[in-house]
Amino acid sequence: MNAAWECRDQSDQSEEYFNQPLRLENQRLQDENLALKRLLRENGLRWPAGPYSQLQDPPSQASSDLPYLPVEVMLKILSYALTSRHPVMDPLCSSKKENLTTEEQNRSNQIAIHFLATCKTYYVEGKKLMWANNTFVFTSVQAMKAFANVDLVYRQMVKQVSFRIIAQFYDDEEGRIHRLSSEYHPSQSRRLKLPVQKRVKEPTLARRGFRAYAWYQLIDFLEALLPPFDPAIEHHKPRPRLLPNLERLRIDLVNFGEGLFMSPPTHLHDVAAHQLGCALNELVIAGLPIDDTGFRARTELCGMLRDDGLLIDHAPTLVAQKNGLQPLAGHHIHYKVVRAMRPSRGITHHHHDDRPNFFDEFPPAPKDEGIPPFSENASCRTIWKKVPECIGRLDNRNWVLFDRVSGLPWDDVEEEITMLDFSGDSEDEDMAMVCENCGEVHPGSIPPDELLDEMYDDDP
Template sequence: MDFGDLHDQAWECRDGADQAEAYYNQPLRAKNRELLDENLALKRLLRENGISWQNPSAKALRRRASTRLRSLGSSATPAPQRPLPHLPVEVHLKILYFALTSDHPIINPLCKSKPEHLTTQERTRPNQIAIHFLATCRAYHEEGARILWTNNHFLFTTPLAVKDFAEVPAQFRREIKDVTLRVVAKYYDDEDRTHRLPTTYHPDFKKPHKLRIHMRPKERTMARRGFRAYAWMQLIDFLEALLPPHQESPPTRRESKAVRRLSIDQLTPRARLFPNLERLRMDFVDFGEDILSFPPGQLHDLACHQLGRSLNELVLTGLPGDEPGFRVSTELAGLIKDEGLLIDHAPLMASQKQGIRHLPCDDDKCHYSSRVVRAMDSDHMRGHHHHDDHHHHHHDDDDTIDFPTAPPEMGEPPEHNAFSCRTIWKRRPVKLDDPTEREWELYDRISGLPWDDVEEEATMLDDIDSDGEGMECDNCGKTHPGAILPQDMMDLYDDM
């Protein structure tokens, strides 16, 4: 059945041709090929001039140096050197700061970017930083590298670009707090068919949007054929790239013997690629409704266990509104700490033949929602409700596990008549592209939604007596509207 009627779903897979291309273009392997070609060219140049490319002896080097000095002549006088102007160290640092800080995100800093993953503005944008400052001297290289890796925002469009970022020294990666991942779904087909995104993908679509399809030949094997997609598996590859990389400096023989003598409790766990990452933004491109199947089970293991509860804020844009999209949003919420903020936004991009196209975003048309994750599991609410571990679905046998909580917001929130045991204040960003500009928002701890959206529903759930007073709160012991629900109602929320 043709996908033009939106009745056929793509089969999730990793394309073999793309994997072979990524393996061949791996930066270290490409650099080795360039060095090999350069060595061959230099050897050819030496042979053409009758010079041996073997390592010369010290006597031959001294003879060549003396011949070179005699050829220069004794009458040659060096040109007068003028002293360079002296600048204070603070001025040098300011120059480096402005020269190595970009106003826009740096895309795939250690590998090449494909045009199909970039917008028109990103492809035509001139150089934003003066990277050649790092090659001037050792002092500029040390100070400039610190400024480059800690004062810029980075955007990754492929999992390989994230893995290559492990070459950056760990002391610089520890300072990175905010990262953006652009997950562009890739579709493959072995038949000449047209596949489209529905008009429900974005309010700006007046008609179905034609998908970018990568054609593949039919193989006479038992391999899966037809319409295929690299979408959820690509998300899994992105998350795997965020796992702890290989140890940069292997221990010496003496250190390795000392490590073998240590017990398991004394060993230090390896740090993740971004050990102190606080905010992560994921832009999903071409993830249409009723196109993709449910994500594989590896997503839950990565998001909720290996990388679980490590972020203060997670921004998701472009997730489909169907059941697979809701499942992915629920699984990715495992990345957030208790009382962390999850922001879900409508699609902001769509792919086309020339690359990525920006979609207009209007607050009246685009769907925008935010909620607080696991606000009832925090230490603030454990006084009366934390009687067993069935609220924590990821508890291990070790009772010493301490789940981190998002740090409290800085500043004083506006006054509100709601009680703090039922509500929580968070500062959500006003614009996604500018996370520094924020405004206060009041959220419900039970549902996690903004208080304005659940105030009427919360009033219906409360037991209102004839005098119009609320029931007694199980947490603070006071009687007020919007009190904490009893334990059996909390169990019902946990089961939903």
């Protein structure tokens, strides 16, 4: 199978450009309406009746015959009405049918959005609850860019989002069939046919052959998280990112099959490891190909995590076929703690030579709330993390002990570490069991100077 050439398709890009003036025209009309409202208000006139014309304060008990409810009760009702049981798909944008599963397409409206049009108080308080209480799934780069229109006050409330990135394939050769690898998903027993969009063959080598918009699409999604332009932000201050307080990011990669792609563009490292580096406490990736290309992409994306951050690697949860998006069953999940060997105060490291406060500028991921269970293997080499039971229920979590050196769960490396500690001469066994970092005797003792230097030299 020939790997697809990575590119941004010209037809899709031109469609996006064609739709962009519509948003600008809508914005112009909104500004014109606001100016007319201001003019009428200054002259003591009322705006004509409409769905949003009665944005007044709610009637009090003295001025209305309606039953009176305390403010706390009204806010509680408003919170329930504006909180969805399911993630909100593409807020502020219309989702494409091919980017949704059958269940999502048939799902009724989960938010009573009309509450915001009843009065001014509900409008102000309701927007806070709507953005703070819900989770959001973005299926297109355009939906991510449109989210920049939300005021920064509300964008700061978003703590977790999900990206659904469906690889797009194009070909200008007739009769050529492309299929997903049989190892795309553990439950997959046959090679599935890829949905490929046919393109007219052009008399140029720039846009010919089998092409894919996959890694570039991932880069476009990540770039949408960068600071949008805001004239209200002072120039001498750093511009906040699209979601300044984002803590957890889930990325669902769809149709990213093994052997389909070339290596990710080098720009992925710049965006993930530098511009968005050390920004997340948890990263969930589902659907990375199990080949060298997927391993490299996983390494680059880990740069988005803080030290001690949790990486959750999962098999694909979705597959895109000609008849639509289909969910895949199974909980094939793996955990890893990223860069958990962080030098303690008083331990020298090569970064301290020129910048003594290097690690103070990049704080690690905060510790999970609660008290972990007792374990005789817990030491300065290990770290406790709360991990989800499955990718569909990220809030149901259990304590798991991780090895700081490898980043893997302790149960996966305990036997190997114990064998290393008791190998060699008897004279070296006593030295191996004494930890130079804490002075205690425990399996897998850490000699800090040599081991830390070796680890950070290998880190991306």
